[in-house]
Amino acid sequence: MGATTAAARRRGRAAAQAVGRRRSARLAARFGLAARAGFYLLLGGLIARVAFDGGSHGKQTNAHGAMAVIASTLLGKVALAAAALGFLALGVALIAGAVRDRQPEWWQRVGAGLQGLFYAALTYVPLSFLFGSHQTGSEAAQKQQTASVLSWPGGQFLVIAIGLVVLVVCAVQIRTALTQDFEERLELRGAPRWVCRLVEVAGTLGMAARAVVFLPIGIFLIVAAVQTDPQHSKGLDAELALLARQSGWGPALLWVVAAGLVVFAVYSGLEARYRKVATAR
Numbered sequence: 021m022g023a024t025t026a027a028a029r030r031r032g033r034a035a036a037q038a039v040g041r042r043r044s045a046r047l048a049a050r051f052g053l054a055a056r057a058g059f060y061l062l063l064g065g066l067i068a069r070v071a072f073d074g075g076s077h078g079k080q081t082n083a084h085g086a087m088a089v090i091a092s093t094l095l096g097k098v099a100l101a102a103a104a105l106g107f108l109a110l111g112v113a114l115i116a117g118a119v120r121d122r123q124p125e126w127w128q129r130v131g132a133g134l135q136g137l138f139y140a141a142l143t144y145v146p147l148s149f150l151f152g153s154h155q156t157g158s159e160a161a162q163k164q165q166t167a168s169v170l171s172w173p174g175g176q177f178l179v180i181a182i183g184l185v186v187l188v189v190c191a192v193q194i195r196t197a198l199t200q201d202f203e204e205r206l207e208l209r210g211a212p213r214w215v216c217r218l219v220e221v222a223g224t225l226g227m228a229a230r231a232v233v234f235l236p237i238g239i240f241l242i243v244a245a246v247q248t249d250p251q252h253s254k255g256l257d258a259e260l261a262l263l264a265r266q267s268g269w270g271p272a273l274l275w276v277v278a279a280g281l282v283v284f285a286v287y288s289g290l291e292a293r294y295r296k297v298a299t300a301r
Contacts (some may be wrong), residue, residue: 029157049113049297052106057288066279072275091149100146111140167250179245193231206294222287229280
């Protein structure tokens with residue numbers, strides 16, 4: 021049994037080394053980061069439109085709304101296919117980095133592996149829109165999925181756990197933004213000074229803004245589980261619509277949210293260029 025496990029580990033490390041050395045895999049992973057930049061840029065634009073007209077345009081300001089806009093044209097469908105490939109490649113590269121990179125602490129390697137699994141799973145979102153399933157990420161789908169999980173044995177505790185995970189991830193993102201630990205995952209040697217400065221500012225402001233935007237979703241999930249009412253499982257769309265209905269400060273705060281996500285899109289673009297995609301940093 022021990023010999024079999026050791027052999028499996030050796031094969032896993034060998035596969036990870038092969039992925040890390042392959043230039044095509046690294047380029048595809050960078051495209052995944054570029055696709056993330058494009059997604060947040062579009063999402064920031066949708067939120068700015070909500071701030072401008074109070075949400076009367078009728079498009080959802082969440083993953084569903086952003087993907088629906090992209091999927092409406094042939095060029096958009098090509099972009100979705102490319103994004104799916106990029107997300108998958110990024111996930112594989114991060115998992116490979118977690119296996120092959122022995123220098124970081126164990127928790128950094130675990131974090132890189134979990135992030136890789138997240139991006140690999142995220143491949144489903146653009147693919148679902150590409151193949152005509154346009155309900156992914158919609159408000160109705162979120163409530164239906166929450167109701168389904170709540171009906172499982174122990175489903176209430178599972179939804180609470182998911183909400184707590186969202187809160188912890190957001191808290192870690194805020195900490196990373198404040199400590200600027202994200203610079204460790206970038207290869208900035210030889211980069212112009214203005215690029216280094218832009219990475220510092222965009223990473224700090226953008227990561228903090230994204231975390232603050234998604235933080236209430238974790239709270240909504242916990243409330244939905246405690247009250248066993250999936251209607252409390254509000255997503256980003258409902259959160260922003262609530263702000264849009266507030267007179268005075270609501271639209272102003274929406275503009276701040278939109279600006280924060282655009283700044284994060286800028287950081288994502290820089291990360292696509294300078295990220296060490298096959299390491300556990």
